[in-house]
Amino acid sequence: QKEVEQNSGPLSVPEGAIASLNCTYSDRGSQSFFWYRQYSGKSPELIMFIYSNGDKEDGRFTAQLNKASQYVSLLIRDSQPSDSATYLCAVRTSYDKVIFGPGTSLSVIP
Amino acid sequence: DAMVIQNPRYQVTQFGKPVTLSCSQTLNHNVMYWYQQKSSQAPKLLFHYYDKDFNNEADTPDNFQSRRPNTSFCFLDIRSPGLGDAAMYLCATSRDALLAGERTQYFGPGTRLTVL
DSSP: OOSEEEOOOOEEEETTSOEEEEEEESOTTOOEEEEEEEOTTSOOEEEEEEOSSEEEEETTEEEEEETTTTEEEEEESSOOGGGOEEEEEEEEOTTSOEEEOOOEEEEEEO | OOOEEEEOSEEEEOTTOOEEEEEEESSOOSEEEEEEEOTTSOOEEEEEEETTEEEEOTTSOTTEEEEOSSSSEEEEEESSOOGGGOEEEEEEEEOOOSSGGGGOOEEOOOEEEEEO
């Protein structure tokens, strides 16, 4: 089992819709969780982090964490074409190492 | 503006010719990381420094070396680049803090390495 898994996509949503990105992790003792956005040929850009169970909102983005299910998600409301990118889930594990998932490619169709 | 800077942004080298990539930061973070990212893959951690303490990943080839002469600078040396080393090399920094948010990694723009 891979340490951090994501649906590779591509995920296509129409402009204005909600995009839902999912991530699961294997280390139950993982401490904190990060979502990065990466445009083609660019470096990852932090969107938000979460470390407590529940929801965390920042503008159009909401991160959701369920440690019991070892699941973290990112919702993007009112999706825009500029949101088209690869979204990387990263997990800081119990042994203090950050592991990245393979990323989900999102395409927002105008 | 506080930031992570990588030079050069694009590097072309020949098979077997040593190359050095550099990273500098004005964030005063004590932890610095080097990642390798190939097309459509996740960033793969090569090594990192906690201050001057070097931590090598078990599967990082000996061909890759690193130096950190001071807090602000970190270098990635590839002694004999092979075709398989062509990738984006990402430098990241973080603070070694108790709060999860303060340990967030911040990435530089990356150096794209081409091996001919």
